[in-house]
Amino acid sequence: MGNRTLNIFVLFLIFGHVFGQEKKGQLPIANVNPLLPGYFADPTIKKFGDTYYIYATTDNEMLASGVPTVWYSKDFKYWYNYTMDVPSLESVNLRNFWAPDIIEGDDGKYYLYFGNCQAGCNIYGYVSHTPIGPWKKLNKDDTPVIAHNCPKEGFPSLDAQFFTDDDGRIYAYWGTWVHYNGGYAVGELDRESMSKIRNPENIPLEETPDPFEAAYMMKKGDKYIFMYSGGSCHDETYNVRYSYADSPYGPFTPGGNNAILATNEDETVHGPGHHSVLEENGRYYIVYHKHDYPMTRGGLSRQVSVDELVFENDSTLQKVVPGAKGLQNLLKSNVPPNLALGTNTTASSYYHLQSLEYDYKYKPSFAVDDHNATMWKAGDNTLPQHLTVDLGRVTNIKRVMTQFEFAGYYYQYKLEFSKDGEDWELYVDRSNNTIAGSPMIDDNNVEARYLKLTVLDTEKTGLYAAIWNIQVFESLFDTPLNLQGNPSTEGPGVKSSHSKLVSVHASDFSQAEQTVSIPNKGDVGGNFIQEGEVALAKDDKGVTAFNFAKGALVLDVPVPKSLEWNGSFTVATWVKNPEISEEGECLVSWCDRFRFNLANSYNALHFNSGNYGAAAHLDGHFDMKYNNLPSPNEWHHIVLTFDGVVEKIYVDGKLDNSQNMVLASQIENAKIRIGASDVGENFSGYLASVQMYDYALNEMDVKKLMQSTKPFKNKE
Numbered sequence: 001m002g003n004r005t006l007n008i009f010v011l012f013l014i015f016g017h018v019f020g021q022e023k024k025g026q027l028p029i030a031n032v033n034p035l036l037p038g039y040f041a042d043p044t045i046k047k048f049g050d051t052y053y054i055y056a057t058t059d060n061e062m063l064a065s066g067v068p069t070v071w072y073s074k075d076f077k078y079w080y081n082y083t084m085d086v087p088s089l090e091s092v093n094l095r096n097f098w099a100p101d102i103i104e105g106d107d108g109k110y111y112l113y114f115g116n117c118q119a120g121c122n123i124y125g126y127v128s129h130t131p132i133g134p135w136k137k138l139n140k141d142d143t144p145v146i147a148h149n150c151p152k153e154g155f156p157s158l159d160a161q162f163f164t165d166d167d168g169r170i171y172a173y174w175g176t177w178v179h180y181n182g183g184y185a186v187g188e189l190d191r192e193s194m195s196k197i198r199n200p201e202n203i204p205l206e207e208t209p210d211p212f213e214a215a216y217m218m219k220k221g222d223k224y225i226f227m228y229s230g231g232s233c234h235d236e237t238y239n240v241r242y243s244y245a246d247s248p249y250g251p252f253t254p255g256g257n258n259a260i261l262a263t264n265e266d267e268t269v270h271g272p273g274h275h276s277v278l279e280e281n282g283r284y285y286i287v288y289h290k291h292d293y294p295m296t297r298g299g300l301s302r303q304v305s306v307d308e309l310v311f312e313n314d315s316t317l318q319k320v321v322p323g324a325k326g327l328q329n330l331l332k333s334n335v336p337p338n339l340a341l342g343t344n345t346t347a348s349s350y351y352h353l354q355s356l357e358y359d360y361k362y363k364p365s366f367a368v369d370d371h372n373a374t375m376w377k378a379g380d381n382t383l384p385q386h387l388t389v390d391l392g393r394v395t396n397i398k399r400v401m402t403q404f405e406f407a408g409y410y411y412q413y414k415l416e417f418s419k420d421g422e423d424w425e426l427y428v429d430r431s432n433n434t435i436a437g438s439p440m441i442d443d444n445n446v447e448a449r450y451l452k453l454t455v456l457d458t459e460k461t462g463l464y465a466a467i468w469n470i471q472v473f474e475s476l477f478d479t480p481l482n483l484q485g486n487p488s489t490e491g492p493g494v495k496s497s498h499s500k501l502v503s504v505h506a507s508d509f510s511q512a513e514q515t516v517s518i519p520n521k522g523d524v525g526g527n528f529i530q531e532g533e534v535a536l537a538k539d540d541k542g543v544t545a546f547n548f549a550k551g552a553l554v555l556d557v558p559v560p561k562s563l564e565w566n567g568s569f570t571v572a573t574w575v576k577n578p579e580i581s582e583e584g585e586c587l588v589s590w591c592d593r594f595r596f597n598l599a600n601s602y603n604a605l606h607f608n609s610g611n612y613g614a615a616a617h618l619d620g621h622f623d624m625k626y627n628n629l630p631s632p633n634e635w636h637h638i639v640l641t642f643d644g645v646v647e648k649i650y651v652d653g654k655l656d657n658s659q660n661m662v663l664a665s666q667i668e669n670a671k672i673r674i675g676a677s678d679v680g681e682n683f684s685g686y687l688a689s690v691q692m693y694d695y696a697l698n699e700m701d702v703k704k705l706m707q708s709t710k711p712f713k714n715k716e
Contacts, residue, residue, distance in 0.1 A: 023359045027293045027373065032268040032323045034290075034303035034372040036071055036079055037403040037438060037468035041289040041302040042099040042214070042274045044161070048110075048131050051480055052076055052278075054287065055100040055112070058408055060301040061664040063599035063618070067408045068097040068114065070132055074480045075333035081407040081438040082483045085134040086126060089142045092118045099159045099214070099274070102131065103170065103194070111138070111194045113145060113160055120148035121156035123174065125195050132483065138195040146174055151185050151200035161276070162189060163217035163248070171248045172197055173226070176213035184208060184215045184228065186249055207252040208243050210259075214274035217248070221314035226252050229273035234299035234621040236263040238271040240288065244315040253315075261288065261307075261320040269322040271299060277309060280330060284309040286320060293373060294358045297647075297659040298599060298622040303372065306330075339397075340368045340451075340472040344390040349379030351464070355646050355658035356627075367467045375405060377466040378455075381568060381644040383495070385465035386454040391472065394419050394449045399473040400427070400442045402453065405466035407438035410488055412457040417448035424452065431456050434487040439469075443476065461493030462566030462644045462663070494561035496568060499523040501560055502672060502692035504553070506545045507711060511536050515546065518553060522692065526557030534675060537686070539576060543635065543712050545686035552676035559590050559667040562694040566663045570697045571605045572639040574688035574711050580632050582610045584681040587638070588690060589616075592670045592678045601666045604677050605640045607685075614649040614657060615640055616677075624649060627657045635688070637706040643696035653703040 039060035046053050052073045058066025068086045073079045088094040098115040105111055112126045112135055122144035126135035138145065146157040160174040170189040178184050187200035203226075205211070214229035224245045231237030239259035243252035261272050275288035286309040289302040308327055310318040345364040353360040362377035367387055378385035397417065404411045415427040428442040436459070451472060455465035502522040509518075515536055518528040532551025538544055546553070563569055571588050589604035593616070604616040607630070612623035630636040630651050639650040648658045674690055675683045688711035697705065 024294065024357060025359050026361070027268060032305070032373070034305050035287070036304045037372040038081070038303070038405070038407040039292065039301045040069070040071075040304050041300070042159070043287045043289060043304045044101045044276045045278045045287040046102055046131070047278065047280070048104060050074060051131075053102070053131050054079070054304060055102055056289075056304060057098050057100070060296065060406075060662050062095070062601045062666075064098065064300050065095045065598060066097075068100070069408065072132070072480055075335065076330040077333040078335055078479075080479060080481070080483070082132055082481075083408060083436065083485045084132060086112075086114070087135065087137055089119060089124075091142065094118065101161050103162050103164070105194055106168075106191065113162070115158040115160065117156070117158070120144075121158050122147050123157050123160045127194070132481070138193070143195075145195050146172060146187070146197050150197065151187070151202055152182070155181050155185065157185075159213050159215060159274070161216050163219075165219070165248060169248075171217065173215035173217050175215060178205070178208075178211045178213065184211065201249060203250055203252065207250055207254070208241070209254050210241065212238075216276055218277050220311055222246065223314040224248055225255075225315070225317070226250075227275070227277075229275070230259065231271075231273070233271065233273065236267070236271050238273040238299075239263070240273050240275055240286070240320075242317055256312075256316045257319050260317050261286065264322055267293075269305070270295065272305070278306075283329060284311070285327070285330065294353060294360050294660055297624070297661050298617075300599065301662060335477050336473050336475050338370060338471045339391050339395060339474060340389050340470055341370055343368050343392060345376070345387060346390075347376060347378070347387045348385045351377040351379050351645060353645060353660070355648070355660070356655065357658065358660070362466070367470050370469055370471070372468055375466050375468045377405070377464050377645075381462050381464045381496075381566070383458070383465060384454050384456050386452055387465075387467065387470070388421075388450060388452045389470060389472065390421070391449050391451070394447055396474045397427075397446050397448055397451070397472055398443060398476050400451065401439035401471040401473075402442070403439045403468040403470075405468065406436075406460075406463065408436050409459040409463065410434050410436045410491070411440070411455055411459070411465075412492060413453060413455045415442055416452045416454070417446050418450040418452070419448055421450045427451070434459075434491075435485050436488065437485055439471070441479065457492040459488055459491035459493060460565045461495075461562065462568060463493065464644060493565060494567075496562045496694045497523065497560070498695050500691060500693050501563075502555070502690055504528060504674070505689045505709070506536060507688065509536055509544070511538065511544070515553070520555060524555075524557055524560055526555050528553035528555050528674065532676075532682075539686050541712060543576075543686070543688060545576070545688040545711065546675070547686055548675040548683045550682045550684075552682070553674040555672040559670050559672055560694060561667070563590055564665050564667045566644050567665065567694060568643050568696045569603075570639065570641045570691075570693040570695065572637070572691045572697075572702070572705055572709070573605070574635060574637055574709060575607060576633065576635045576686040576688075577607050577630075577683070578633045578685050580607065580609050580629065583608055583612075585683050586616070586673075586675070586677040586681040587683055587687065588672070588674055588692065589677040590670060590672045590692075591665050591667055594679050595666070595669075598664075600661060600663045603663065603665050604681075605638070606681070607638065607683065615647055617661075622661075624657055624659050626651070635712060637710070639697070639702050639705070641696040641702070650699070650702050653706045655699065
């Protein structure tokens with residue numbers, strides 16, 4: 001699964017990936033189509049009866065901490081998402097459901113296993129009469145099936161996969177960060193209880209060269225094929241490898257052709273790994289995740305893909321060829337043609353991603369290409385936004401299926417239809433929808449040429465109107481299971497007020513005045529209360545500023561809700577840092593690092609020389625540094641912006657660094673702090689002013705703000 005606990009996170013810093021500055025444009029995607037429309041990772045594929053199921057980690061929020069989910073399909077082409085009912089622990093409210101696996105037991109019941117690091121890195125087990133739940137705990141006292149420190153002290157029990165041998169015995173294989181922890185682990189699952197591991201052992205590190213995580217066992221003839229992922233899940237080095245043996249416990253011999261699946265030359269498959277295998281009619285298919293494109297910082301916005309897996313003999317695998325045509329053997333769809341495929345589309349707007357790394361357009365046409373690597377995304381995260389599909393002729397429309405960007409959150413919308421593109425009638429009204437799903441299925445019976453989808457609201461703050469695919473059908477057809485999730489009690493997300501939230505200028509005060517309480521002239525009001533050592537002072541050039549030692553100014557009103565989750569923002573400061581350290585030096589924070597510490601749940605602007613020199617989120621895989629570190633002991637205008645897609649840092653009016661991000665900012669009980677974070681990280685230097693907005697300023701606005709707030713009036 002990748003970095004999941006704080007004591008391990010620091011080890012990943014040495015793997016920090018620095019992106020090149022050559023801009024990447026549209027992706028060549030012709031033969032590489034992710035299987036699922038959305039961000040999911042660590043897939044386990046199973047076939048129970050005539051239905052395929054994919055259990056996966058829900059990615060792209062708070063270190064892959066989304067809802068427990070399953071995708072199901074009867075034809076391997078049209079997949080349907082369902083949020084499963086999984087009970088929480090007594091001691092902690094579960095939010096991590098990592099790397100699931102499932103077994104059908106001898107008793108006909110289904111046994112589901114998840115990893116979690118909230119109460120130690122453990123594997124927990126659940127049981128149900130169906131493959132989709134509802135689930136009950138295997139151990140009512142929350143005892144893990146595989147506990148942390150098994151089979152040895154300090155060993156994190158994550159990424160468990162189970163293998164049933166020809167004699168009915170069930171073996172478990174698990175382990176992550178195994179290059180630090182002495183190799184993978186293997187043990188036998190007690191078939192009576194399905195909740196205990198017997199005879200756990202370590203697999204020696206030398207038997208699985210270049211490992212990281214994600215063990216998977218399969219059998220070919222008399223050979224046990226032990227597959228695993230190497231490299232780093234955060235970047236292009238992630239890959240799939242294997243060793244083989246004559247017994248489930250080994251010893252294992254490294255296989256030929258390693259790595260059998262890795263980043264390909266054109267990067268249409270980037271960082272592939274953490275897989276499972278489906279055998280169908282004597283052929284094998286590897287189901288794995290890879291990074292999205294354009295790639296979101298940290299590499300945890302992953303997508304599930306599938307390719308054919310070919311054996312040379314019982315102990316030798318060939319290298320996987322992404323997009324191989326052999327995959328067509330799995331497709332058995334009786335769904336009628338999609339009338340929207342390749343039709344003309346228009347939209348209220350579309351997002352043009354322009355950063356130091358990418359120049360990429362989320363075109364309206366991407367919503368009708370039936371491709372799960374591309375989407376239409378509105379030009380910004382304001383709502384409403386609409387997409388119009390021109391079918392080219394008047395035809396009967398009985399079903400519309402819409403795949404929104406996030407399958408686990410609800411979208412509120414309406415569909416309208418028209419024969420001429422001018423007079424519109426209502427096809428369906430989902431303006432009060434609170435149920436998530438993918439696809440959203442809307443049935444009616446109308447004659448129309450045009451369909452207009454208007455996105456009115458989203459469950460989470462700052463989410464865009466964005467659609468992987470919209471599909472239109474002139475006849476109805478059966479959908480498997482016909483499941484529907486439960487209504488959400490949250491949201492919709494708070495909208496941006498498009499205002500200046502915070503405005504503080506040291507020049508408004510004299511040195512004789514106290515800094516005990518500083519009025520905030522921004523729209524949220526309140527006062528900044530002094531904590532620790534902060535004083536009004538003049539620097540050696542006579543500039544009036546707040547001089548921070550080990551102190552902060554803390555706003556006494558709540559952080560505005562428009563800044564939570566993926567809400568846009570701008571933070572601007574005039575600052576002079578006498579000595580620039582490798583860590584700390586927090587200029588402004590508005591989330592609590594201590595309470596959550598899960599990847600993109602934390603935001604703060606810094607001025608240090610380390611990996612989180614500009615923007616702090618968690619570690620070197622998510623944070624943003626300065627490409628060109630501002631010089632010490634000089635005044636600089638430093639601005640951090642986020643528009644819901646790209647985070648940018650400007651220094652003295654020039655773009656210095658940028659990265660794609662999806663945030664899950666946690667602001668509950670947090671405070672806006674100037675000069676420190678909730679855990680310290682104190683800034684030591686001069687700060688002349690701070691402005692904060694709940695929207696992203698563009699480059700021209702940043703330059704205007706720099707000129708209008710300059711504290712030294714060209715004296716330097």
